Amino acid sequence: MTNFFISAFLLLVLVLLLLLRPFLFPAKVQATSRRQMNAAIYREELDKLEVERNTSLITEVDYEIAHAEMRQRLFQDTTEEDDLATLGSTKKTAIGICVFIVVISSGLYFSFGDVYRVAQKDSETPISQEGVEKMVTEFATKMEKDPSNLQGWVMLARSYRILGRNQDAVKAYERAGSFVDSDPQLLADYADTLAANANGNFAGKPLSLINQALKLDPNNLMALWLSGTAAFNANNYRSAAQTWEKLALQLPPNSEELKMIEGSIAEARSKGGLEPKATIISSAKEISGQIELAGDMKSKVKQGDTVMVIARQVGERMPVAVFKTPAAQFPMSFLLNDALAMNPGAPLSKLTEVSIEVRISKTGMAKPETGDLISAVKTIKVGAENVRLLVDQERQ
Numbered sequence: 001m002t003n004f005f006i007s008a009f010l011l012l013v014l015v016l017l018l019l020l021r022p023f024l025f026p027a028k029v030q031a032t033s034r035r036q037m038n039a040a041i042y043r044e045e046l047d048k049l050e051v052e053r054n055t056s057l058i059t060e061v062d063y064e065i066a067h068a069e070m071r072q073r074l075f076q077d078t079t080e081e082d083d084l085a086t087l088g089s090t091k092k093t094a095i096g097i098c099v100f101i102v103v104i105s106s107g108l109y110f111s112f113g114d115v116y117r118v119a120q121k122d123s124e125t126p127i128s129q130e131g132v133e134k135m136v137t138e139f140a141t142k143m144e145k146d147p148s149n150l151q152g153w154v155m156l157a158r159s160y161r162i163l164g165r166n167q168d169a170v171k172a173y174e175r176a177g178s179f180v181d182s183d184p185q186l187l188a189d190y191a192d193t194l195a196a197n198a199n200g201n202f203a204g205k206p207l208s209l210i211n212q213a214l215k216l217d218p219n220n221l222m223a224l225w226l227s228g229t230a231a232f233n234a235n236n237y238r239s240a241a242q243t244w245e246k247l248a249l250q251l252p253p254n255s256e257e258l259k260m261i262e263g264s265i266a267e268a269r270s271k272g273g274l275e276p277k278a279t280i281i282s283s284a285k286e287i288s289g290q291i292e293l294a295g296d297m298k299s300k301v302k303q304g305d306t307v308m309v310i311a312r313q314v315g316e317r318m319p320v321a322v323f324k325t326p327a328a329q330f331p332m333s334f335l336l337n338d339a340l341a342m343n344p345g346a347p348l349s350k351l352t353e354v355s356i357e358v359r360i361s362k363t364g365m366a367k368p369e370t371g372d373l374i375s376a377v378k379t380i381k382v383g384a385e386n387v388r389l390l391v392d393q394e395r396q
Helices: 002-019 034-054 060-078 090-112 115-121 129-145 150-163 166-176 184-197 205-216 221-233 237-248 256-271 295-300
Strands: 287-293 306-313 319-326 332-336 353-361 373-375 378-381 387-394
Touching (some): 002 090, 034 060, 129 150, 150 166, 150 184, 166 184, 184 221, 221 237, 287 353, 378 387
Parallel strands (some): 287 387
Antiparallel strands (some): 287 332, 353 378
């Protein structure tokens, strides 16, 4: 806090020095006052008037009238109080400006700033379990005063889950009503909470909520895990293994989560008397198949041509992955995976489906050219096998 105020004070001093420089360091040469300037101007005008009379440009009568008028105006202008005199003391002016700026800036900061948070920063300590409990209790009290805030009830339910207060979490989920019914993730969380209260028993409402979640989103990870667990607990090991295998297809390769799921699948298959499955995602994040040539295209493929299988996100022009190989004997096999990704940050495995086409290029250039042999564009699920791509067109 002290460091903050020292920095703020030094910054304020710097600003004041810049603003008050003309008052603190006045010019050594005395400035010309307004009265002096007026007198000089009128003297010049009188000299011009005298020259006009001597050269007979004006009559003597006109000269006297003009001369009298100028003397009267000069008298009026030069009798006004000098602006340098009315300026007063520069010291008083500087002090007044300093006080004004300090008072205004301090008032604005304490009114709209965050001085109290800055003051408390040095004394902050990690929130204890008791502190969290108190915050959740206060939030629950606030929700009782605003029962129509359905999203707030969900937040309270999740807070209770973190604290291990599952009974209170169930009550909060019930108060959330329709806000939960349309969200597959919330439905799965609700089901998990109910099952925890029932010692892991998914029968009844928990299973109903899981099925509702999967109906809204068949690939929801939490719902798939719970569905497989419910089947496993009911000794339906085949169903458990199949559900978990679907879940495994969506997990990152070599991740801890995938290893755990593979262990659960192996246990389910073993207890169910099913054959072990060597790999779960050997092709889940890949696309494989064959490229074939239409009969009238075979004579147009020459040695040195390049075959490219291009995968794009549906509706996009930028390739996600490209398989590239010299043209050889057809049909030929192809494999698209993350190793062929154009951008490592956007791999093929992150997509559920892609559009694929084959292009046989004479030059091997990425840009399509006239004379390229091409296939029709197909939309393929990532993980598909035995995909057949037929090259049957020539680019015009």
